[in-house]
Amino acid sequence: MDLDGNITALDKVSVNVDTGNERRDRGPVYRSTLSNGMPVWTVAGYDEAIAALNDSRLSAAAMLAAGALDGGKLEPDLRDALLKGLTNSDPPDHTRLRRLVSSVFTARRVEAMRPWIARLTEDLIDGFAPGDRVELMTAFAEPLPILVISELLGIPEADRPRVRDWSRTIISGLGSPDFPVAAAVEFVDYLRDLIADRREHPDDALISGLIRARDERDALTANELTSTIFLMIVAGHDTTVSLIGNGVYLLMTQPDLAVRLREDAGRLPGAIEEFLRLESPVPTANMRAAVESFDLGDTRISAGDLVAIDLQAANRDSARFTDPARLDPARAQGRHLAFGHGIHFCLGAPLARLEGELAIGTLLRRFPGLRLAVPAAEMTWSQATFVHRPDALPLMLA
Numbered sequence: 236m237d238l239d240g241n242i243t244a245l246d247k248v249s250v251n252v253d254t255g256n257e258r259r260d261r262g263p264v265y266r267s268t269l270s271n272g273m274p275v276w277t278v279a280g281y282d283e284a285i286a287a288l289n290d291s292r293l294s295a296a297a298m299l300a301a302g303a304l305d306g307g308k309l310e311p312d313l314r315d316a317l318l319k320g321l322t323n324s325d326p327p328d329h330t331r332l333r334r335l336v337s338s339v340f341t342a343r344r345v346e347a348m349r350p351w352i353a354r355l356t357e358d359l360i361d362g363f364a365p366g367d368r369v370e371l372m373t374a375f376a377e378p379l380p381i382l383v384i385s386e387l388l389g390i391p392e393a394d395r396p397r398v399r400d401w402s403r404t405i406i407s408g409l410g411s412p413d414f415p416v417a418a419a420v421e422f423v424d425y426l427r428d429l430i431a432d433r434r435e436h437p438d439d440a441l442i443s444g445l446i447r448a449r450d451e452r453d454a455l456t457a458n459e460l461t462s463t464i465f466l467m468i469v470a471g472h473d474t475t476v477s478l479i480g481n482g483v484y485l486l487m488t489q490p491d492l493a494v495r496l497r498e499d500a501g502r503l504p505g506a507i508e509e510f511l512r513l514e515s516p517v518p519t520a521n522m523r524a525a526v527e528s529f530d531l532g533d534t535r536i537s538a539g540d541l542v543a544i545d546l547q548a549a550n551r552d553s554a555r556f557t558d559p560a561r562l563d564p565a566r567a568q569g570r571h572l573a574f575g576h577g578i579h580f581c582l583g584a585p586l587a588r589l590e591g592e593l594a595i596g597t598l599l600r601r602f603p604g605l606r607l608a609v610p611a612a613e614m615t616w617s618q619a620t621f622v623h624r625p626d627a628l629p630l631m632l633a
């Protein structure tokens with residue numbers, strides 16, 4: 236680390252992580268194939284990614300209908316009940332659905348959750364003691380976000396483990412050759428039963444609010460109701476698990492930075508932005524399909540083509556970020572794309588940032604001597620298209 240606190244040579248410790256550099260070397264927009272065999276344009280340049288995310292000729296609804304996520308394995312009603320939610324819709328449906336949920340996640344309402352999330356974090360950490368060896372992903376990074384989103388939505392405590400398992404299985408299977416149809420059927424059945432139960436016994440949480448919006452104002456269809464709940468569950472927890480895991484991993488490989496953040500917690504929000512940029516939890520944005528032909532940068536996209544925006548590669552584009560592999564909490568340069576851009580920009584960004592800050596900050600404060608229990612180079616990382624995080628993060632607590 237230099238005197239300004241800049242971290243150098245980060246790629247050296249990330250040897251087993253595909254940072255997107257190799258992919259970007261293939262050009263800002265290049266032809267590739269999804270693991271389910273469907274051809275796709277991958278967008279790896281920052282400027283091209285922004286252009287694609289802003290382009291209304293790229294449709295999320297058309298992508299879903301083309302079977303890019305489920306490989307065509309789900310019959311249309313089940314596919315819509317699971318996946319149609321706002322992220323796979325275009326305006327005006329998208330605008331209507333987004334309005335229904337956005338008020339819950341404003342910066343002000345999320346900030347009001349700080350004491351509650353801080354307490355949940357402390358409670359989880361109370362279960363650890365100095366000298367323990369913990370696998371941080373299962374012991375901490377996973378439980379915290381599922382607790383938070385379950386409380387916000389009103390998922391009963393007893394159901395949370397299976398909800399987490401279904402959501403993880405489905406997310407890992409998106410765009411893959413073996414989309415997990417059985418898990419999709421079970422999860423949609425579960426959501427429909429939960430909705431029926433909440434109709435009888437409403438509470439103050441978001442699911443009951445969405446049911447009221449459907450029943451009293453016909454504001455969304457039955458399939459939009461289930462798919463929006465599904466989206467909130469998966470988008471609301473799995474991604475934040477990765478932010479916590481990736482952030483702690485980066486700190487463990489940059490001990491000087493960990494010391495600085497403990498001494499000055501005011502640097503933490505800047506560090507979180509760099510964790511998001513360098514090891515983006517959602518490596519690829521939701522795919523889109525072109526509804527008409529157009530040029531993206533120098534590449535001709537034809538109507539019907541699928542487009543995947545490689546956020547991870549764009550976030551390390553040297554044309555946008557000086558010395559992009561360097562972790563620099565003070566970096567004031569442009570916005571990273573870890574939360575996407577444009578109309579589908581992550582609704583949960585304020586919540587994710589708060590959870591990341593509280594989780595990582597509290598861990599650092601309570602265990603100043605925290606360190607990796609295995610060499611960084613031995614760690615393995617998820618290979619799923621939409622998930623970027625270590626499979627496991629063994630730590631020694633001190």
Ligand code: HEM
Nearest residue numbers: 321322470471474475478520521574575579581582583587
């Ligand atoms: C570090 C954690 C998170 C990351 C990296 C992340 C990333 C993203 C990205 C990249 C998108 C845009 C996808 C696209 O344009 O195709 C997105 C959308 C979305 N995220 Fe997040 N997210 C995170 C946490 C959350 C949380 C905590 C919630 C809470 C509920 C959430 C809810 C959503 C929703 C509802 C959308 C869809 C928005 C729309 O289509 O209009 N996310 N997220």
